[in-house]
Amino acid sequence: MNPLLMILIVIVLIIVILLLIAFIRTLFIKTKTSTYHPSDDSSRANDYAEKLQKMIRVETVSSRENQDIAKFLKLHKVMEEIFPNVFEKCQKIDLGGNLLVRWPGKDPDLQPIVLTSHLDVVPADGQWSYPPFEGKIVDGKIYGRGSFDVKCGVMAFYQAVEELIIDGYQPDCDVYLGSSCTEEIAGDGAPTICKWFTDHNIRPFLLCDEGGTIVSDPFVGVHGDFAAVGIFEKGYGDIKIIAKGKGGHSSTPGKNTPIARLAKFINEIENKSPFKVEFTPAVDNLLYVMAQHNSNFLLKMVLSNLWLFKPILKKVMPAISSQAAAMLQTTMCFTMQQGSNATNVIPQEAYVTANLRFIPFQGKDESLNIVRQIAKKYDLEIEEITCNDPTSSLDLNGEQFLMAKEVIHKVFPGVEVIPYVVTGGTDSRFYDGKIDASIRFEPVYVSNEQLSKMHGVDENLDINTLPLAVDYYKEMIKIQEKRK
Numbered sequence: 001m002n003p004l005l006m007i008l009i010v011i012v013l014i015i016v017i018l019l020l021i022a023f024i025r026t027l028f029i030k031t032k033t034s035t036y037h038p039s040d041d042s043s044r045a046n047d048y049a050e051k052l053q054k055m056i057r058v059e060t061v062s063s064r065e066n067q068d069i070a071k072f073l074k075l076h077k078v079m080e081e082i083f084p085n086v087f088e089k090c091q092k093i094d095l096g097g098n099l100l101v102r103w104p105g106k107d108p109d110l111q112p113i114v115l116t117s118h119l120d121v122v123p124a125d126g127q128w129s130y131p132p133f134e135g136k137i138v139d140g141k142i143y144g145r146g147s148f149d150v151k152c153g154v155m156a157f158y159q160a161v162e163e164l165i166i167d168g169y170q171p172d173c174d175v176y177l178g179s180s181c182t183e184e185i186a187g188d189g190a191p192t193i194c195k196w197f198t199d200h201n202i203r204p205f206l207l208c209d210e211g212g213t214i215v216s217d218p219f220v221g222v223h224g225d226f227a228a229v230g231i232f233e234k235g236y237g238d239i240k241i242i243a244k245g246k247g248g249h250s251s252t253p254g255k256n257t258p259i260a261r262l263a264k265f266i267n268e269i270e271n272k273s274p275f276k277v278e279f280t281p282a283v284d285n286l287l288y289v290m291a292q293h294n295s296n297f298l299l300k301m302v303l304s305n306l307w308l309f310k311p312i313l314k315k316v317m318p319a320i321s322s323q324a325a326a327m328l329q330t331t332m333c334f335t336m337q338q339g340s341n342a343t344n345v346i347p348q349e350a351y352v353t354a355n356l357r358f359i360p361f362q363g364k365d366e367s368l369n370i371v372r373q374i375a376k377k378y379d380l381e382i383e384e385i386t387c388n389d390p391t392s393s394l395d396l397n398g399e400q401f402l403m404a405k406e407v408i409h410k411v412f413p414g415v416e417v418i419p420y421v422v423t424g425g426t427d428s429r430f431y432d433g434k435i436d437a438s439i440r441f442e443p444v445y446v447s448n449e450q451l452s453k454m455h456g457v458d459e460n461l462d463i464n465t466l467p468l469a470v471d472y473y474k475e476m477i478k479i480q481e482k483r484k
């Protein structure tokens, strides 16, 4: 037999055997469902919604230019009224508009935990169906700026501590409730709280902050409700790419004018996608959960046999889904541009800006180096406007993540946990390296429509999601007993 034909037959045979193994393995994977059931305790839901309403009614829009501390102090006052036991039993630490409260535990040697979420909100522009700072409750939903981002979270952990104190419970470790007033403007609120901990030689065991939530149908082909727990935050970068030239009249242009060079650069970044694509353990874990919850056999087979299909997925996933691309690599997006001031004048200088989100395995320096190398080819300069590295990642086998999983399974039976990459910024990034671990999860359910209204018009939240949010924080506090 022709040796080439022989090799071909062997290769085909190997491929068939591998596919057969993947096929058989897939047959053994049971299709699971993941469903969220809200609380049916309407009296608790109404009670919590009223407290949230009172918090929404204190307008706490953050402003970079002129941060007004008085309105945050007003919110503190309202919280003192609606959570009287917390403020009677716990020690309030004065940090200006930020609110830090310490609930002393039984064991001073046990590392504390910190429950956090911010008190400030973004402006409420646009035409709202109901006034944004009224907290109107209509058809089981509470409308208002901060209803979902994130006064509901603050209300929930304060209420959890309020109820535990009423029940006579004392935690094992110190429990801190720490809320900044500058999250939306990336101000000095969280760094101030964090500094208080380092100044007092305190290294928290766990920080619970906002991040993911319980969401429906998180990916194409995956149906059900999942608790998306944020495990790290991507780094953030704004850069300016500048092209300089001689300028002149556009009737005699010549080649490689500034805008033409910028265009070539943009093209290369867009078409060649220069950043590394990698599957982290979190992505492996996520894809496996997705496989279990997928009714399409072919997709199930691909997602559950990464040992075979990973090389193909690495190529295909970022190309077909921007969501997947954001999880697998550093991303870069062009956002602003400027050339000359007249249609018939070649600019002496033109620029575009780009926003980058850095992935931990290819952080700020490495990613920007790649961009610089490409820029050099087209004689462009790079100016960093603001750039910070990604945070460290939560250990999926670590005690804190396992605790969060256990609590979620207990409070939200039937809901599967998926790891999630936080692509926006939260306060927890300021604590990176100064705490043992951070769980970025807001324990409320939001529909995809509600999710799209965050920072937008008609932000709202189902009030029947509030009781289980309170229960989540209660259980998070109680589970610390297991650390003894």
Ligand SMILES: [Zn+2]
Pocket: 118, 149, 150, 183, 210
């Ligand atoms: Zn937020």
